[in-house]
Structure formats: structure tokens, C-alpha cells
Amino acid sequence: xxxxDADSIAIGEPLMELTDLHRTFMxxxxxxxxxxxxxxxxxxxxxxxxxxxSGSGKSTMxxxxxxxxxxxxxxxxxxxYEVAELDDPxxxxxxNRYIGFVFQAFNLIPRTTTVDNVALPLRYAGVGVRERRKxxxxxxxxxxxGHRLDHTPDRLSGGERQRVxxxxxxxxxxxxxLCDEPTGNLDSRVGAEITKLFEDxxxxxxxxxxxxxxxxxxxxxxKRNIKLVDGQVVxxxxxxxxx
Ligand SMILES: Nc1ncnc2c1ncn2[C@@H]1O[C@H](COP(=O)(O)OP(=O)(O)O)[C@@H](O)[C@H]1O
Ligand SMILES: [Mg+2]
Numbered sequence: 001x002x003x004x005d006a007d008s009i010a011i012g013e014p015l016m017e018l019t020d021l022h023r024t025f026m027x028x029x030x031x032x033x034x035x036x037x038x039x040x041x042x043x044x045x046x047x048x049x050x051x052x053x054s055g056s057g058k059s060t061m062x063x064x065x066x067x068x069x070x071x072x073x074x075x076x077x078x079x080x081y082e083v084a085e086l087d088d089p090x091x092x093x094x095x096n097r098y099i100g101f102v103f104q105a106f107n108l109i110p111r112t113t114t115v116d117n118v119a120l121p122l123r124y125a126g127v128g129v130r131e132r133r134k135x136x137x138x139x140x141x142x143x144x145x146g147h148r149l150d151h152t153p154d155r156l157s158g159g160e161r162q163r164v165x166x167x168x169x170x171x172x173x174x175x176x177x178l179c180d181e182p183t184g185n186l187d188s189r190v191g192a193e194i195t196k197l198f199e200d201x202x203x204x205x206x207x208x209x210x211x212x213x214x215x216x217x218x219x220x221x222x223k224r225n226i227k228l229v230d231g232q233v234v235x236x237x238x239x240x241x242x243x
Contacts, residue, residue, distance in 0.1 A: 009044045010044060011045040012044060013043060013044050014044075015043055015046075016042040016065060016078055017041045017075070018038050018039055019039055019074055020038075020073070020074040021035055021071045021073070021074035021075065022071060023057075023231075024072045024073075034057045035057045035061060035064070037232060040226060042210060044208055045207075046223065046224060047198070047199070047222050047223045048208075048222055048224045048225070049211045049219040049239075050210065050212045050213070050226050051214070051225055051227050051228070052228035052234075056229050057228045059212065062180050066095065067083055067091045067099070070084050071084055078098060079094070079098055079175065096172065097174075098176055099175075099176045099177075100170055100171075100172060100177050101180075102169050102177060102179040102182045103182075104182065105185065106153070106161045106185070108164055108168075109153075111152055111154075112152065113149065114149055115136045115137060115150065117168055118136040118139050118164060118168045136167070142201075143197060144163060145163050145164060145167065148164075158186050158187075158190060162194055170201065174207065175207065176207070177208065177209045179198070179211040181215070183195065183213070183215045183217075183218050184214070191218065195217065195218050195221050198211065219239055220241075222239060224239075225237065225239045
């Protein structure tokens with residue numbers, strides 16, 4: 001399942017398929033049913049925001065979609081792989097091959113230059129040092145930070161840090177950008193710039209974008225919104241005012 005040997009998925013083909021998916025946690029003797037019977041398919045090239053009130057299951061969904069957690073019941077297929085059947089090294093390989101993660105808190109390595117932060121996933125993928133630098137520079141240029149290659153994160157603004165995190169997520173050329181509240185730590189002007197960047201990456205690179213968010217300004221720019229309430233899908237369609 002390395003980046004080189006896996007077939008990439010064509011635009012419009014199913015990338016993520018959830019069938020009657022449940023995730024239940026045990027809290028002492030009590031069952032917490034965080035996801036209860038979720039069904040949807042996201043195809044390659046889509047741009048989706050998953051929305052819903054606090055406690056509705058968004059973070060749980062993000063972990064399952066990102067293969068950081070597995071369903072208690074039901075099916076999640078990513079790129080045709082039944083995630084529940086894979087062991088930890090296989091899940092890690094699937095994540096590395098298919099998914100770039102973007103988190104609210106950026107999660108950059110301090111005292112390490114932007115180019116080295118962005119190149120890190122390529123090191124795990126076994127890419128040589130010169131090629132890593134070249135691809136990291138390309139990714140940083142793509143997000144508008146070609147002039148900040150040798151800065152450390154503490155010398156960057158919040159918006160620039162999130163751009164570095166996005167460059168790190170796209171440097172492996174993933175099929176899926178999976179984002180958790182990517183505008184949550186940014187003011188609205190900078191949030192709007194990051195929102196625009198996701199739109200551009202989706203339309204220009206064809207990368208599937210799935211974002212878990214509270215931010216209505218971000219959600220309304222996606223092509224599709226999936227709304228969760230109490231662990232179930234209550235709306236799945238184009239963005240609607242007031243949702
Ligand atoms: N690891 C866990 N153990 C027990 N309960 C959990 C765990 N993770 C989430 N939950 C519960 O599952 C429900 C959904 O939580 P979560 O997915 O974090 O919602 P959201 O991100 O939409 O706020 C909540 O009731 C939460 O308390
Ligand atoms: Mg959450």
C-alpha cells in the first residue's frame with residue numbers, strides 16, 4: 001500500500017463508504033452510542049463539511065473516517081479496504097497512502113523550519129532527502145508560502161501556520177484531505193482565506209476534502225453538508241441557510 005504501487009481512484013468513484021456504522025463507547029457500565037447507524041458514500045473529488053451540535057458525534061466520525069479508530073458495528077470502506085479487518089500497521093499504511101490530516105491546533109514541530117515540517121511525512125514514506133526538499137517546496141509554494149521556507153513556526157502568523165499544516169497534508173498527494181475545525185483557531189478574515197484555499201485545492205488538484213466544523217462560513221462553501229444529531233445523519237445535501 002505504498003504511494004507508488006496503489007492505483008489511484010478516479011473522480012466520481014466511491015472513496016469512503018459507510019454502511020450502518022456504529023461506534024459505541026463503554027463508560028463504566030454505561031454505553032455511550034456516539035454513532036448509531038450512519039450511512040453515506042463520499043466519492044473521489046467531493047468537498048463535504050460534516051456539521052452538527054456539540055456532542056453529536058463529529059469528532060468520533062473524524063477518527064473513524066481517518067482510520068484512527070474503527071467501528072463497533074457496521075462497515076467503513078476506504079478506497080475499497082474494509083477498515084475493521086485491518087491491523088494497526090495496515091491502518092497506518094492506509095492512512096499514509098490515502099489521507100492528509102489538518103487539525104485545529106496546526107500541530108507543527110517547533111524550532112523546525114517550515115520546509116522540514118512539510119517534508120516529514122515523506123521521510124516516513126522513505127523518500128530521499130533531496131526529493132523531500134523539492135516536494136516540500138512545491139507544496140509550500142502551492143499554499144502561498146514559497147517565501148517562508150526556512151522560517152520556524154514561532155515566526156509565522158496563525159493563518160501561515162495553518163497553510164504549513166495544509167502543505168504537510170498535501171505533500172504526499174493524498175486522495176483525501178481530512179480536516180478537524182481547520183478555521184477554529186483563526187479570526188474570520190484569515191479563516192476565509194483558508195476556506196478559499198480548500199476550495200482551490202479541491203477544484204485544482206481534485207483532492208477529496210472532508211471537513212468537520214462548527215464554522216457556518218466554511219460549511220456553506222462546501223458542495224455538500226452532512227449534519228449529525230445524536231450520532232445520526234439528519235441532513236445530507238447542499239448547504240442550506242441556517243443549518
Ligand atoms: N472516548 C470516549 N469515551 C466515551 N464517550 C465518548 C468518547 N468519545 C466521545 N464520547 C461521547 O460520544 C458522544 C459524541 O462525542 P463527539 O464525537 O466528541 O461529539 P462532537 O465532536 O460532535 O462534539 C458524546 O456523548 C461524547 O461524550
Ligand atoms: Mg468534537
